[in-house]
Amino acid sequence: MNKRIQLSTETLRCSTCGLGQFCLPVGMAPADAHKMDELVQLRLRVGKGQPLFRAEDGLDAVYGIRFGSLKTLVELADGRQQITGFHLPGEVIGLDGLGRETHASTAVALEDSEVCVIPIRDLSVVATHLPSLQRQLLRLMSRELENDQQLLLSLGAMRAEEKLAAFLISLSDRLSARGYSSSQFVLRMSREEIGNFLGLTLETVSRLFSRFAKAGLLRINQKEVELVDVPALRQIVGRQC
Amino acid sequence: MNKRIQLSTETLRCSTCGLGQFCLPVGMAPADAHKMDELVQLRLRVGKGQPLFRAEDGLDAVYGIRFGSLKTLVELADGRQQITGFHLPGEVIGLDGLGRETHASTAVALEDSEVCVIPIRDLSVVATHLPSLQRQLLRLMSRELENDQQLLLSLGAMRAEEKLAAFLISLSDRLSARGYSSSQFVLRMSREEIGNFLGLTLETVSRLFSRFAKAGLLRINQKEVELVDVPALRQIVGRQC
DNA sequence: CGGTCCTTTGAGCGCCTTCAAAGTAGGTGG
DNA sequence: CCACCTACTTTGAAGGCGCTCAAAGGACCG
Numbered sequence: 408m409n410k411r412i413q414l415s416t417e418t419l420r421c422s423t424c425g426l427g428q429f430c431l432p433v434g435m436a437p438a439d440a441h442k443m444d445e446l447v448q449l450r451l452r453v454g455k456g457q458p459l460f461r462a463e464d465g466l467d468a469v470y471g472i473r474f475g476s477l478k479t480l481v482e483l484a485d486g487r488q489q490i491t492g493f494h495l496p497g498e499v500i501g502l503d504g505l506g507r508e509t510h511a512s513t514a515v516a517l518e519d520s521e522v523c524v525i526p527i528r529d530l531s532v533v534a535t536h537l538p539s540l541q542r543q544l545l546r547l548m549s550r551e552l553e554n555d556q557q558l559l560l561s562l563g564a565m566r567a568e569e570k571l572a573a574f575l576i577s578l579s580d581r582l583s584a585r586g587y588s589s590s591q592f593v594l595r596m597s598r599e600e601i602g603n604f605l606g607l608t609l610e611t612v613s614r615l616f617s618r619f620a621k622a623g624l625l626r627i628n629q630k631e632v633e634l635v636d637v638p639a640l641r642q643i644v645g646r647q648c
Numbered sequence: 649m650n651k652r653i654q655l656s657t658e659t660l661r662c663s664t665c666g667l668g669q670f671c672l673p674v675g676m677a678p679a680d681a682h683k684m685d686e687l688v689q690l691r692l693r694v695g696k697g698q699p700l701f702r703a704e705d706g707l708d709a710v711y712g713i714r715f716g717s718l719k720t721l722v723e724l725a726d727g728r729q730q731i732t733g734f735h736l737p738g739e740v741i742g743l744d745g746l747g748r749e750t751h752a753s754t755a756v757a758l759e760d761s762e763v764c765v766i767p768i769r770d771l772s773v774v775a776t777h778l779p780s781l782q783r784q785l786l787r788l789m790s791r792e793l794e795n796d797q798q799l800l801l802s803l804g805a806m807r808a809e810e811k812l813a814a815f816l817i818s819l820s821d822r823l824s825a826r827g828y829s830s831s832q833f834v835l836r837m838s839r840e841e842i843g844n845f846l847g848l849t850l851e852t853v854s855r856l857f858s859r860f861a862k863a864g865l866l867r868i869n870q871k872e873v874e875l876v877d878v879p880a881l882r883q884i885v886g887r888q889c
Numbered sequence: 890c891g892g893t894c895c896t897t898t899g900a901g902c903g904c905c906t907t908c909a910a911a912g913t914a915g916g917t918g919g
Numbered sequence: 920c921c922a923c924c925t926a927c928t929t930t931g932a933a934g935g936c937g938c939t940c941a942a943a944g945g946a947c948c949g
Contacts, residue, residue: 481797484886489804491797503797506790511797531783538776548789549747555796556722556732556744556752562803563730563847567937598896606804611937613897629896629946645725808905839928849906854929870914870928 410452420444429497449524453516469501475520490604517595572643651693661685670738690765694757710742716761731845758836811846813884
């Protein structure tokens with residue numbers, strides 16, 4: 408089970424959280440950001456491999472990632488699944504269920520992680536009187552739509568090589584926006600998960616990593632990657648994505 | 649260019665529009681629905697093959713489809729494109745750009761169509777004081793997220809036969825919800841567009857139609873389809889989607 | 890240190906694509 | 920109204936990209 412962490416007034420809150428620039432409070436005036444503090448009273452620890460929520464579950468909260476990383480996925484009746492996203496600290500997940508008040512996807516931790524619980528009951532109450540929060544919700548959801556559309560482009564219109572290059576570039580950009588190295592990082596997901604995400608098999612992903620490494624585009628050792636020739640990788644994608 | 653139609657007080661408005669159950673006013677109290685009338689002062693005629701908006705364009709409105717149908721798509725730098733949706737009357741398109749105030753996708757009419765113009769400037773003003781509209785916006789966006797996720801599942805996890813069956817079933821359901829026949833309808837899009845949408849080539853789509861017809865699952869004559877054995881089609885998809 | 894899971898690499902195959910050509914529909918202008 | 924043109928569709932044949940099957944080598948964990 409996921410471990411609950413009750414927040415006291417002393418604890419780090421939204422208004423002082425360094426991830427604010429990616430999370431719900433983006434672009435809010437300090438006064439408004441303080442109202443977020445009332446909203447988030449609880450955090451959850453989610454162990455590696457543990458689900459945070461499952462598709463079809465009733466939705467009573469959305470979640471901001473404090474540390475760690477999670478994947479979201481949707482499933483077919485026969486068990487086949489499609490990973491729809493890998494999520495980093497500062498991202499808010501669960502928004503795709505807001506309409507039906509039922510989760511549309513399942514979220515699973517890729518590593519031990521911690522998330523801030525944002526109860527939607529309170530969220531909608533606060534948002535009613537807080538235009539900046541309304542706007543931010545719409546902004547986050549439309550960003551998620553854009554992400555899905557990029558993934559659709561990957562799955563539908565790219566070849567294997569381009570898919571993996573696009574994946575690495577995108578991950579590099581997101582990590583670098585969060586202050587991590589853009590060229591050296593650890594893949595928290597397995598080859599199989601990358602393959603599933605991109606519509607490839609794990610063997611194809613592994614072969615592509617080997618081929619990219621042989622071509623001098625990157626170095627790879629298990630889950631550690633170092634992008635050596637980013638411009639070449641970008642060119643594989645098509646110099647714009 | 650698209651033809652503008654200024655609305656008078658006499659004209660059919662949101663509060664009396666039969667498509668309200670699919671469009672922005674879903675589930676609004678009559679009093680609230682009337683406020684929508686102030687919002688929509690203009691309609692546009694879009695000729696077959698004409699763009700309603702293009703990705704990267706500034707976004708100053710979202711659009712409710714009155715009649716006709718449109719496709720939305722995203723593009724790669726080299727021109728390859730991925731169709732992300734086919735849209736029917738009552739659907740609101742352009743929401744994916746709300747965050748950046750820039751369109752994230754391009755919308756093109758599949759046939760001569762008419763859309764209601766919903767200016768976002770006014771929309772956000774009205775929404776601030778109208779919680780039912782805020783909720784409806786979130787609901788529409790999260791539904792769009794769900795649609796994208798279903799498509800991701802198609803593109804990434806299904807085989808050609810399943811993709812086409814799922815496409816037909818989904819279209820049938822949506823048409824029937826709008827009062828059209830669920831078993832006989834006209835495909836407004838070409839084989840190439842269906843293929844692009846599903847991550848297949850136009851030849852594969854054509855062959856699948858022929859194969860389905862030979863198996864007695866459907867009849868097809870150019871763009872006219874009649875679904876003969878819907879249960880069998882659903883079974884191909886995996887009896888749940 | 891044993892077990893399990895993940896990754897790598899090879900060989901062969903199959904689904905879907907590519908290439909090609911003929912057939913059909915729809916629209917336009919003479 | 921018909922001839923022509925263009926765009927779309929159908930069908931066949933051949934080929935390739937990525938998959939499936941298989942096995943060995945590492946890494947991680949209790």
